[in-house]
Amino acid sequence: MKACATVSLHQRFRCHEQEASMVPGSVSPVWAGGLAAALLLLAELILPPAIAQTPSPTPPVKQAAPARDPNTIGIVAGSPEGGTLPLVNEIARVLAGGQEIGPKGELALRVLPMVGRGGVHDIQDVLALPGVDMTITQEHLLTHLQESKELGDLKSKLVYITKLFNEELHLIAQEHVRQISDLAGKPVNFGDYGGSAEGIARDLFRTLGVEVSEVHLGLNEAIEEMRQGRIAATAVLASKPAAVVEHLTRGSGFRLVQVPYPAGATLYLPAALHHEDYPGLIPAGERVETVAAGTVLIAYNWPEKSGRHQLLGNFVDAFFSRFPEFQAARRHPRWQEVNLAAVLPDWRRFKPAERWLQTSQARQAGTGSTGSVPRSDTPGRMVPGGRDPETERLFEEFLEWREQRGKR
Numbered sequence: 001m002k003a004c005a006t007v008s009l010h011q012r013f014r015c016h017e018q019e020a021s022m023v024p025g026s027v028s029p030v031w032a033g034g035l036a037a038a039l040l041l042l043a044e045l046i047l048p049p050a051i052a053q054t055p056s057p058t059p060p061v062k063q064a065a066p067a068r069d070p071n072t073i074g075i076v077a078g079s080p081e082g083g084t085l086p087l088v089n090e091i092a093r094v095l096a097g098g099q100e101i102g103p104k105g106e107l108a109l110r111v112l113p114m115v116g117r118g119g120v121h122d123i124q125d126v127l128a129l130p131g132v133d134m135t136i137t138q139e140h141l142l143t144h145l146q147e148s149k150e151l152g153d154l155k156s157k158l159v160y161i162t163k164l165f166n167e168e169l170h171l172i173a174q175e176h177v178r179q180i181s182d183l184a185g186k187p188v189n190f191g192d193y194g195g196s197a198e199g200i201a202r203d204l205f206r207t208l209g210v211e212v213s214e215v216h217l218g219l220n221e222a223i224e225e226m227r228q229g230r231i232a233a234t235a236v237l238a239s240k241p242a243a244v245v246e247h248l249t250r251g252s253g254f255r256l257v258q259v260p261y262p263a264g265a266t267l268y269l270p271a272a273l274h275h276e277d278y279p280g281l282i283p284a285g286e287r288v289e290t291v292a293a294g295t296v297l298i299a300y301n302w303p304e305k306s307g308r309h310q311l312l313g314n315f316v317d318a319f320f321s322r323f324p325e326f327q328a329a330r331r332h333p334r335w336q337e338v339n340l341a342a343v344l345p346d347w348r349r350f351k352p353a354e355r356w357l358q359t360s361q362a363r364q365a366g367t368g369s370t371g372s373v374p375r376s377d378t379p380g381r382m383v384p385g386g387r388d389p390e391t392e393r394l395f396e397e398f399l400e401w402r403e404q405r406g407k408r
Contacts, residue, residue, distance in 0.1 A: 070307060070311070071107060071108055071109055071110055071311070072110040072111075072112050072131075073109070073110070073111055073112065073133050073134070073311050073312065073315050074112045074114055074129075074131045074132045074133050074134070075088055075091070075111060075112070075113055075114065075132070075133065075134040075135060075136075076114045076115075076116035076122045076125045076126065076129075076132050076134075076135045077089075077113045077114060077115060077116060077122075077135070077136070078115075078116055078117075078118040078119075078122060078135075078136070078196065079115070079116065079117050079118040079192070079195070079218075080115055081218060081219040081220065081236075081244050082118050082196060082237075082238055082244075083167065083238030083239045083242040083243070083244070084118075084136050084238075084239075084295075085113065085115065086243065086332060087136070087239070087332055087334070087335075088113045088136065089113050090326065090331055090332060090335075091111055091113075091319065091326075092110075092111040092112070092113050094322060094325050094326060094331075095109060095111050095315075095318050095319065095322065096110065096111070098322075108314075109311075109314050109315060109318055111315065112131075114131075114132065116135070117192065117194070117195065118191075118192070118194075118195045118196045119137075119138075119141060119191075119192075119194045119195040119196040119197075119198065119199075120141065120145065120150075120151075120194040121194050121195075122135040122136075122137060123135065123137055123141070123142075123145065123151065123154075123158075123298075124151065126158065126298065126299070126300050127151060127157055127158075127300070132300075133299055133300055133302075133308065133311075133312060133315075134161070134297060134298065134299045134300075134312075134315075135297075135298060136164060136295050136296070136297055136298075137196075137295065137296060137298055138167065138196060138200075138237070138293045138294070138295055138296075139163075139267075139293065139294040139295065139296055139344065140199070140200060140267035140268065140293050140294075141196070141199060141293075142154065142158075142296070142298070142347070143267065144199060155346075155347060155348065156301070157300070157301055158298050158299065158300065158301055158347075159298065159299055159300075159301045159347075159348050159349060159350040159351075160296050160297065160298050160299070160344050160347050160348070160349055160350065161297040161298070161299055161316060161319075161349070161350050161353045162296070162297050162320075162338070162340050162342070162349075162353065163294060163295070163296050163297075163338075163339065163342040163343075163344055164294075164295045164296060164297055164334075164338055165239055165295060165334035165335070165337045165338060166239065166269060166271065166292035166293065166294055166295065166334075166337070167196070167237050167238055167239050167292060167293050167294075167295055168237070168238070168239065168240050168271050168273060168290055168291070168292045169197070169200060169201070169204070169235060169236070169237050169259055169268075169271075169290050169291050169292070169293070170235070170236040170237070170238065170240075170242065170245050170256060170273070170290070171233055171234075171235055171256065171257045171258075171259050171290070172223075172226075172233060172234050172235075172236060172245065172248065172254055172255075172256060172257075173226075173232060173233035173234075173254065173255055173256075173257045174226055174229075174232055174233070174253060174254065174255075175250070175253045175254065175255055177232060177233060177255065177257055178257075179257065179258060180205075180208060180210055180257055180258065180259060180260070181208075181210055183205075183210060183212050183232055183233055183257075184210050184211060184212065185211065185212065185213070186212055186213065186231075186232040186233075187212070187213040187214075187215045187230070187231040187232060188201075188205070188212040188213065188214065188215060188231065188232060188233045188234070188235070189215040189216070189217050189222040189225070189231055189233070189234035189235065190202060190214050190215065190216060190235055191216065191217070191218075191219070191222075191234075191235060191236070191237075192216055192217070192218060193216050196237045197235045197236055197237040198216070200235075200237060200267075200268065200291070200293055201235035201237075202214070203267070204259065204262065204268075204291065207262040207265070208260060208262060215231050217231075217234075219234065219236060219244055222234040223248075223254075226253075226254065227253065233257065237293065239295075239332075239334045240273055240277045240278075241277045241278065245278060245281070246278060246280070247280075248278075248280060248281055249280035249281065250280065250281060254281070255281065256273060256278065256281050256282060256288045256290075257288070258288055258289045258290070259289065259290040259291055260289065261289070261291055262291075265291070267293070268291040268292060268293055269291065269292045269293070269294065270289070270291060270292075271289075271290050271291055271292035272287045272288065272289055272290065273287065273288040273290060274286075274287050274288075275287075296344055299312055299350055301348075304351070312350065312352070313350075313352035316350065316352045316353045316356060317352070317356060320340060320353070320356050320357075320360070321356075323338075323340060326338075340357060341357050341361070
């Protein structure tokens with residue numbers, strides 16, 4: 001076929017016909033040669049050369065977005081049905097305030113929230129899309145993807161900025177479902193393929209020995225399918241109180257089902273949902289046991305000399321320095337749980353974030369030298385400097401209350 005590739009289309013057909021006629025067979029050489037020549041020519045026109053012999057090329061290194069607005073940093077915030085988008089919107093609003101505005105209305109640092117698909121899809125966006133620098137994802141998902149190498153060696157491609165809050169698994173079921181074992185053999189929605197709830201829901205049901213028929217739908221569609229009686233339950237992974245769950249009530253035919261904490265589990269944490277979280281679904285004085293997954297703010301590992309790396313450093317300085325503003329009463333309550341210095345084991349922190357924390361710790365210790373960041377996951381003990389005494393007192397009271405709550 002190579003010898004026929006350099007001549008005209010008509011000549012290539014005649015050349016292939018001659019080649020094919022030399023193939024031994026019991027049918028007419030003319031008919032066989034003509035048909036074979038046509039097939040060979042068609043394959044040559046449709047298929048790229050050496051398609052079977054050439055291995056898939058190595059994925060290219062991600063390129064920076066065009067510098068139309070060099071001060072804009074992008075963060076993909078999960079699906080509209082998830083619980084991350086409101087928190088990312090708060091990041092954008094808080095950091096936009098208090099900045100000097102240029103003559104054309106430009107900001108020195110603009111955070112651009114982007115609606116994504118959640119789960120593995122958001123990590124793929126960070127790895128591939130030029131305008132996406134960060135996302136909030138689950139720790140267990142990062143661990144799974146790194147171990148499976150599904151997206152390559154993520155530890156060389158991604159860095160983390162800080163651990164954040166937990167996301168609770170909400171198992172919303174029809175009213176007649178009393179416990180998770182009642183779902184055995186029934187259709188249960190695990191969310192979209194590759195979404196944030198899929199992996200944790202599948203692992204939990206398998207670990208607890210409850211076999212169900214997996215369904216993969218968006219939340220709104222799943223709720224409607226539950227109303228029609230076509231599926232029995234749906235799993236939602238979101239920080240409480242989640243807006244997508246708050247509007248549901250017991251009178252609407254739904255309930256939150258207990259999710260037992262599996263013995264020996266390492267990727268999740270025991271958690272609980274309370275009446276205060278969902279007064280329409282949980283009666284006063286009651287709680288629903290479940291599990292939670294830790295989340296982390298990750299970023300693309302831009303080269304240190306690049307403009308995107310510098311912009312990401314500017315974001316870290318603004319986000320960390322102004323973090324007390326996120327813990328104001330009017331903000332989402334989950335910001336109160338964040339310990340900026342908490343460590344994500346086996347992953348690299350973004351260097352400017354590490355330096356900021358070291359400087360902050362040294363300042364709080366009253367020294368002029370930098371210290372090492374505490375290697376601890378104890379929540380809430382490392383907080384940005386600059387709080388007034390009243391705010392600090394309230395923060396300490398919150399930590400004490402949370403510790404007592406966890407002992408119940």
